[in-house]
Amino acid sequence: MDQAAEQPRKCPGLNCENDASTLQCPKCKDMGVESFFCSQECFKRSWGEHKQLHKSTNPLRNFVPPKVVSKVDPETGTFNPYPTFPFTGPLRPLYPLSPRREVPKHIPHPVWAADGNPRYSFAKRNHIDILDEKAQNAMRKSCKLAREVLDTVGAAVKPGVTTDQLDEICHNACVERNSYPSPLNYNNFPKSICTSVNEVICHGIPDQRPLKDGDIVNLDVSLWFEGYHADLNETYYVGEKARSNPDIVRLVETTRQCLDLAIAQAKPGVAFKDFGNIIEKHAKSQNLGVVKTYCGHGINILFHCAPNVPHYAKNKAVGRLAPGMTFTIEPMINATPSSRDKTWPDDWTSVTVDGAPSAQFEHTLLVTETGVEVLTARKEDSPGGPIPMPNSDKKDEKADDAATTNGTT
Structure with missing residues (x-):
């Protein structure tokens, strides 16, 4: 034997x-x-x-049954690659995808650049690293660059722009900073950024669909610079229709607040599992659902590593914050109380099961002696940012009129 x-x-x-x-x-x-x-x-x-391991080891992951015929638009040459798939909402992928973008050879490439395999050992992924001062400064550099890249892409969000164009902007911005876009070929992901529109929860693949007035889009940027990864994302309003939709604004701003509230409680000694209690309590107060399938994670020389940081209440995540740790919190919140998700046949795009919109925000954090440093913090001129609920002024005026009518002051 x-x-x-x-x-x-x-x-x-x-x-x-x-x-x-x-x-x-x-x-x-x-x-x-x-x-x-x-x-x-x-x-x-x-x-x-x-389940990410299945993507790099399954030889049939890109197999398309020969009987499935996609209808090609004769004017644009675009098509839906999965015409028989039971989509949960109105969004459809719009192919063909553009050719894979190349990173110049003078920029260091991670191991998965060649064949898609991250080659992570589970033993190493289960160990929470404590970074020394040199490594912490390296993380600060990579996260500063990642913020610059996200702001560059975020500034380009408007109706009519395709998510593939946003991918090109992200890719070029990374290359200009001598950085490798971490998602590119990671477990065979085909692009340099994740663009998640409307009902897409996360891992949306940039394609030929133009953004529409009224959409929301999450831009998830990650890059690898001098051996260290950075990771952040934000959800952006596309056009005035989105900014004037109370349900959309409530979803996006509540999700933003969920992240802020969790970060506000982060300090040495706090259990990683506690963030889920904070996030779900606030989401439920607005009748929104918290996605359970995906979570925050450790990040440094590895793209994804320990700790595991779930965003839902009563989770069983292991470990407590200690100075020198770097990790992400990235709540994904659905517009309905449902937490369930479904994956498109591309093996990446995760969507809500009821087709309702979903939003997400993410920061990379460094634990200090007294709290946390938000390494990917917004700058004063960063595009996007919080907005008030629409029509709030009109509601206040109606309330004032009613008070006057009732003889109150």
Whole structure:
């Protein structure tokens, strides 16, 4: 018998040090990959990260059944690549995707640039790094550049601009800063930025669809500079229709507040699981839903690593904040109380199951001795930013008129 087979298997679950049981991931089993977890609970908790491994190892992930024929627009040459897919909302992908954009050879490339495989070991991903002063300064540099890139892309958001054009702007802005756009070919993601429009929760692939007045779009920028990753995102209003829609503004501004409230409570000793309680309480106060499938994460020399930072209440995330840790908080909030999601056949685009809009905001944080430093903080001239609820002045005027009529002051 192979000697290695007699050694106990380690559970690959996030932040898990247990031996694995006979519980195997069914997807990995179908693909002929060994992946055994210690418990069903651990498997569910780790699913958001674990399923990314399927993308780089599944040879059929880009297979399109030959009987599916997409109708091509004769004027533009564009088409929906999944015409028979039961989409949950009105948004449709608009292909073809533009050719993969290249990063000049003089800029260092991460390991996945060549074949899409991050080659992360679970053992290393489960360890929460404490960065020394040199590494902290390196993170500050990469995050400063990432903020510049996001602001550059955010300034270009307007009706008529395609998400592919936004990807080009992001890609060029990264290259101009001698940085590699971290998403590019990460587990085979085809673009340099994630653009998530309307009902897309996260991981939207930039394509040929022009943004429309009334849309919202989340821009998720990540870059790799001198060995360290930075990660941030914001949701932007597209046109005046979006800014004047009370339901959209309530969703976007509540999501922004969820992140701000969580950051305000971050300091050494706070448990990572506590952020979910703060976020869900505020989201529920506005009758909104918190996505449970995806979470915040550690980030430094690895794009994604420990700790795991869920955004929903009563989660079981492991660990507490300590000075020198760097991680993200990135709540994804749905316009209805539902927390459920569905993935398009591209294996990336995550959407709400009811087609309702979704918003997200993200910062990369460094834990200090007394609190946290927001490494990706907005600048005074950053585009976007919070707005008041529309028609608030008219409501105040009506309230004043009613008070006058009733003889009150």
